[in-house]
Amino acid sequence: MGYSADEMMAIFAMQGFAGISLFSVLLLMALGLAIIFGQMGVINMAHGEFMAVGAYTTYMLSVLSEEFFPGFIQYYFVFAIIASFIIAGILGFLAEFALIRHLYKRPLDTLLATWGLSLIMQQVFRSVFGAREVSPTLPDWLLGSYQPTDMIDIPLNGLFVLALTFFVTLGVFLLMFKSRWGLRVRATTQNRVMSSAVGINTKMVDRLTFALGCGIAGIAGAAFTTIASTGPTTGSLYIVDTFMVVVFGGAASLFGTIASAFSIAQAQSILEFFISGSMAKVITLLTIVIILMMRPEGLFSIKVRK
Amino acid sequence: MKSKFVHSNWRKLMGAALGVSLGANIGIASAAGVNETGLAVTDDTVKVGILHSLTGTMAISETGAQEAEKLAIKQINDMGGILGRKIEIIQEDGASDWPTFAEKSRKLLVKDKVAAVFGCWTSASRKAALPVFEKENGLLYYPTFYEGLEQSKNVIYTGQEATQQILAGLDWVAKEKGAKTFYLIGSDYIWPRTSMKIARKHIENVLGGKVVGEEYKPLGNTQFGSVINKIRLKKPDVIYAAVVGGSNVAWFKQLKAAGITGKKQTLLTLSVTEDEVLGIGGENLEGFYSVMKYFQSLDNPNNKAFVKAFKEMHGEDSVIGDVTQAAYLGPWLWKAAVEQAGSFDVDKVVKVSETAGIELKDAPEGYVKLHPNHHLWSKTRVAKWNKDGQATVVFESDLIEPNPFPEGYQ
Numbered sequence: 001m002g003y004s005a006d007e008m009m010a011i012f013a014m015q016g017f018a019g020i021s022l023f024s025v026l027l028l029m030a031l032g033l034a035i036i037f038g039q040m041g042v043i044n045m046a047h048g049e050f051m052a053v054g055a056y057t058t059y060m061l062s063v064l065s066e067e068f069f070p071g072f073i074q075y076y077f078v079f080a081i082i083a084s085f086i087i088a089g090i091l092g093f094l095a096e097f098a099l100i101r102h103l104y105k106r107p108l109d110t111l112l113a114t115w116g117l118s119l120i121m122q123q124v125f126r127s128v129f130g131a132r133e134v135s136p137t138l139p140d141w142l143l144g145s146y147q148p149t150d151m152i153d154i155p156l157n158g159l160f161v162l163a164l165t166f167f168v169t170l171g172v173f174l175l176m177f178k179s180r181w182g183l184r185v186r187a188t189t190q191n192r193v194m195s196s197a198v199g200i201n202t203k204m205v206d207r208l209t210f211a212l213g214c215g216i217a218g219i220a221g222a223a224f225t226t227i228a229s230t231g232p233t234t235g236s237l238y239i240v241d242t243f244m245v246v247v248f249g250g251a252a253s254l255f256g257t258i259a260s261a262f263s264i265a266q267a268q269s270i271l272e273f274f275i276s277g278s279m280a281k282v283i284t285l286l287t288i289v290i291i292l293m294m295r296p297e298g299l300f301s302i303k304v305r306k
Numbered sequence: 307m308k309s310k311f312v313h314s315n316w317r318k319l320m321g322a323a324l325g326v327s328l329g330a331n332i333g334i335a336s337a338a339g340v341n342e343t344g345l346a347v348t349d350d351t352v353k354v355g356i357l358h359s360l361t362g363t364m365a366i367s368e369t370g371a372q373e374a375e376k377l378a379i380k381q382i383n384d385m386g387g388i389l390g391r392k393i394e395i396i397q398e399d400g401a402s403d404w405p406t407f408a409e410k411s412r413k414l415l416v417k418d419k420v421a422a423v424f425g426c427w428t429s430a431s432r433k434a435a436l437p438v439f440e441k442e443n444g445l446l447y448y449p450t451f452y453e454g455l456e457q458s459k460n461v462i463y464t465g466q467e468a469t470q471q472i473l474a475g476l477d478w479v480a481k482e483k484g485a486k487t488f489y490l491i492g493s494d495y496i497w498p499r500t501s502m503k504i505a506r507k508h509i510e511n512v513l514g515g516k517v518v519g520e521e522y523k524p525l526g527n528t529q530f531g532s533v534i535n536k537i538r539l540k541k542p543d544v545i546y547a548a549v550v551g552g553s554n555v556a557w558f559k560q561l562k563a564a565g566i567t568g569k570k571q572t573l574l575t576l577s578v579t580e581d582e583v584l585g586i587g588g589e590n591l592e593g594f595y596s597v598m599k600y601f602q603s604l605d606n607p608n609n610k611a612f613v614k615a616f617k618e619m620h621g622e623d624s625v626i627g628d629v630t631q632a633a634y635l636g637p638w639l640w641k642a643a644v645e646q647a648g649s650f651d652v653d654k655v656v657k658v659s660e661t662a663g664i665e666l667k668d669a670p671e672g673y674v675k676l677h678p679n680h681h682l683w684s685k686t687r688v689a690k691w692n693k694d695g696q697a698t699v700v701f702e703s704d705l706i707e708p709n710p711f712p713e714g715y716q
Contacts, residue, residue, distance in 0.1 A: 011539050014564075018531030025529070123361075131365030133552060133585035135559075143589070145565040155563030158531075228528040229555035229585040231366060237526045237552065272532035277523040278494050 010151035015273055021158035023265035024165040027258060028223060029238055030245035031172060032216035034257040037246055039189050039209050042100060042110050046118035047242060048235025050214040052125060053091060054084030054221025055230040059129075062136030074139045077222075081164070084222035085215040092214025096207045104206075118235065125232035133231035142226050157226035164223050168216060172254065175212075185209055248288050250298030259299050264288070340389060343651040346419040352391040352650060354379070354637075355398060355414035357425030357435075362402025366551075368427045370581055370630035371449050372397070373620045375424045378637035381615070388641050389648070396420060404434035411435040415442040421650040422447065424636045427629070429453060429497055436461070445652045447636030450629050451576075451598070453500035454710040459656055462639060463681045465632040466599050467710045468501050473508055474686040474703040475574055475597030476546075480513045482701070483572050485543035487518045491533060492548035492577075494522035501548055501576060504715045511714070518542050523549065528556035534564045545573040554582055558590040568593015574688070579627025580695065588695035596697060598628040599684045600671040603696045612670040625695070631670050638666055639676065673705070681708030 033047045044050075058080040065076040095117060103110045142160055145153035176182040187195040188202045196202050221230075228234075249260030264284060271280035292298070346353035356375055358368035379393045387393060396418050398410040407426060414420045415438065422445045426432040429452050439446050439460040446461045454467035479485045488509050492498025502520060509515040518540040521533055537545060545566075549557045554577060561567075573594040580602045583591060602613060602625060612634065616626055640655070642664045647654040658664065665675040675683045683705045689697035 007539075011535055014538070015532065015535045018535060021531055022529055126361065126365070131361070131369055132581075133366055133555065135555060135585050135587050137587070143562060145563055147565070153565035155531075155560065157559070157563050224528075227556055227559060229552055231552060231585075233362070234552065237528070268529075269532050273536060276521055277527065277533065281524060 007151060010149065013152050014154070015269070017154055017158065019266045019269035021155070021162060022269050023262050024158075024162040025224070025227070026241060026245050026265050027261040028161065028165045028168065028220040029217075029242045030249070030257050030261055031168065031254075032213040032220065033242050034246050034249070034254060035172065035176075035216065036210055036213035038253065039185055040104075040206060041107060042104075042210070043107070043114070044210075044213065045111060045115040045239070046095070046121060046235075047213075047217055048237070048239040049118045049121035049125075050088045050092060050217035050235075051221035051224065051238060052121070052230060052232070052235040053088045054218030055225050055234060056125065056129060056134075056221075057084040057087050057218065058222040058225045059134050059136045059230060066137060073137060074141065077139050077142065080136075081219055081222045084218035086218075088218025088221070089211045089215030092217075093207055093211035095214070096210040100210060101203065101206065122232045122235070129232070131232060133229040133234075135229045136225050138226060160226060161223050164219070168219060169258070172216070176254070181205075181208070244285075244288060248292065248298055250300040253298075253300040256298055256300030263299075340649055343421075343649065344419065345421045345650050345652075347391065347421060347650050350387075350391055351394050352388060353394045353396055353418055353420045354640075355396050355411075355418065355420040355423040355425065357398050357400055357407065357410055357414065357423055358427060359402040359431075360397075360399040364400075364402040364427055364431075366585075367581060367629070368400075370624075370627060371427060371633035372425075373624070374616065374626070374630045374634035375636060377616055377619050378634050380619070382637055382641055388644050389650070393637070400425070400431055404428075404430045407431040408434045408438050411438040411444065411446075412442065415439070415444040421445070421644075421652075422640050422655075424449075424633065426450070430495075432456075432461070443652050445640075445655060447633075447640060449633035449636060451632070453497045454712070455500065455716075457679050457681075457710050459680075460652070461680060462636070462659060462676070463708075463710075464635045464639065465629060466684060466686070467681055467708050468504050469709050469712045469715065470681075470684060470686055470706045471576060471597060471599070472501055472504050474706060475576075475688055476505060476508050476513060478597075478688050478701045479544055479572065479574055479595075480515065483543065485572065486515045487540070487542045488515060488544050488546050489518055489537050489540055489542035490520040490546050491537075492522055493525050493527075493550045493553055495525060498522065498548035498550070498577075502546075504712065505546060507715045523553060525551060525553065527553050530557050530560045531564075534560060534566065537566070538564075543572060545571060547573060547575040548577045549575075550577050552585075554578065555585045555587075558586045558594075562590045568691075578691075579629065580625040580697075581627035581630070583691065583695040584625060588691065588693045591691040591695075592693045593690065595688055595690055595700070597686060597688050599686055600628045600631040601687060601689045601697045601699055602626045603689070603698065604670065604672075604687075606670075606672065608668040608672075609670040635666060635669055635671075635674065635682075638669070639664060642666065643676075675705075677708050679708060679710060681710060683707060 036042055036044050061076050061080045065072040099113055103113055142157050145155050147153055184200045184205050188205045192202055245261045249256035268284050271283055341347050356372050358372040359365050383392050400407040414423055424447045426448050427450050432448055448461055449464050451465040451471055490502045492502055506517050575596050578596045643655045643659045644650055646662050647658040659676050660678045686703045687699050688701040689699045691697050
């Protein structure tokens with residue numbers, strides 16, 4: 001083909017980053033779901049809609065700051081991420097209180113109930129924000145690319161999502177494995193009756209775990225406004241990939257989620273480079289199906305007393 | 307209680323009978339036969355259907371089309387209606403679900419007996435509704451630019467078919483930018499695939515250029531990193547794109563993030579109108595080109611009046627894309643044909659549409675004329691996007707003949 005070594009190196013570097021970038025996107029999407037599924041056994045079909053809550057929060061803050069504080073537009077995004085976490089978290093808290101907690105003993109019904117919740121939320125988005133897709137105005141520091149050399153362009157929004165994913169994952173780990181609260185969550189997962197007996201308020205643990213998962217979905221939604229647009233049905237676009245990552249990784253393991261997101265992202269992006277996008281997706285999915293047939297519990301699994 | 311009930315019913319009956327006899331008299335006096343087509347036509351009204359998705363994923367795109375159709379119908383009514391009859395709209399929601407389009411078409415044609423339907427957006431919804439229109443002998447005005455390869459007696463196509471949109475744009479980019487190598491990318495369904503097939507034939511056989519890559523991404527895909535690297539590797543003169551829906555936004559945001567901008571790279575797209583720009587953001591599109599028959603910024607008095615009226619009716623912030631304008635033409639083309647036929651009868655309206663050279667002299671896009679093959683003669687324009695989400699027209703073709711079954715391109 002006639003490419004110089006420099007060019008090949010540049011493409012290699014950029015393609016490597018494309019894979020890492022996809023990895024961070026998948027991981028950020030899946031984290032919230034993995035927490036809820038792993039710790040509570042609830043399959044939250046409305047996960048995508050909680051992401052959309054985050055995305056719409058970002059959009060609203062962008063509109064507000066354009067309207068009232070034009071000078072603020074360079075900084076609002078940081079606040080938007082925090083606000084997305086809080087608002088999606090509060091909504092998750094309320095959803096658990098109103099809906100989920102009545103259905104813990106009926107896992108299939110939670111599936112149906114959260115799916116219904118997702119439809120309700122989609123219609124609310126449509127009624128409030130309209131059917132058209134929207135995009136928040138992004139601050140300049142999120143646009144364009146970083147150029148270490150003439151030939152390499154690393155997208156700034158990709159770097160941003162990567163850094164955000166890193167910090168959110170780190171935060172989740174510290175919370176789960178180093179804090180008193182995390183200890184209570186893990187205790188409840190392992191043996192609910194016993195935890196209750198030693199004085200842990202397991203109902204509150206459930207509610208906060210669900211809220212945390214939804215809040216992280218909100219962060220993911222806010223971050224994805226830098227990549228794609230937001231519409232009432234945006235959430236349903238992401239939900240399939242999200243479930244794929246969580247199920248493939250092993251439902252109860254955060255390490256599994258990370259490993260799974262990494263392998264799916266790398267497979268997808270390397271294959272995409274050599275064959276067409278649709279075929280890459282087919283091959284990735286087929287591989288996942290085959291691996292899951294051999295290891296139904298996913299890549300990693302923690303033994304839990306049922 | 308009982309006597310009162312009977313009494314009021316009796317009065318209603320009397321009233322109705324009176325109305326019928328009066329109506330019959332006027333009918334004989336003014337337009338004999340117009341009311342006897344089996345369609346929902348009375349002495350002062352005629353019913354039409356509007357059938358677009360108001361809910362679901364396609365609502366984003368179809369909102370503008372149905373708004374434009376309502377505007378045209380309101381304007382026609384303000385002028386006195388058609389054959390002295392005001393148009394009444396029965397609106398149905400296709401709900402982004404193709405079988406629903408067929409079901410609602412049947413309802414409009416069989417139950418409501420509408421004289422014409424303005425509707426559908428995706429090819430899939432049109433293909434689903436088509437058998438119903440053919441069986442019940444209805445009349446559909448379809449507004450979207452589409453892949454061609456279709457011509458039904460019961461459909462008038464007010465958007466461009468693929469060759470009208472594609473060939474002129476490719477000729478322009480070859481001549482103006484000296485383009486030789488092309489990278490084709492689209493969403494993975496019939497319209498982009500058919501369009502790219504036509505484009506490839508034209509590039510290879512007519513322009514003597516080369517297609518260095520062809521790629522289709524699943525609908526809804528938001529990850530374009532790998533494709534963008536492939537494009538970078540191939541260094542095409544032109545990126546030729548037909549990515550649709552939410553994917554479109556991701557595609558342009560990621561191009562910009564990867565440093566591929568209008569300043570360095572020629573990109574020509576078939577699938578970005580003013581509607582899409584709202585989501586994509588002008589800053590991500592700046593300097594790229596769209597090829598369409600209509601842009602909101604067209605500088606002619608008819609278009610200015612149209613844009614003003616549209617904003618008065620639907621809000622100052624509304625934007626008008628190619629399909630919205632094409633949808634606006636539907637009721638006007640129908641009016642012209644009905645008046646020439648002197649009847650709402652579908653067979654007569656179709657016959658006039660095919661043979662009488664129905665034309666609109668002052669459409670927003672400029673002069674258009676119906677071809678016997680049910681499509682419109684229209685101009686094609688290439689325009690460059692600005693940061694504010696509007697486009698500047700840089701090229702305008704002559705009137706192009708519609709050719710839904712292009713030989714040598716299939």
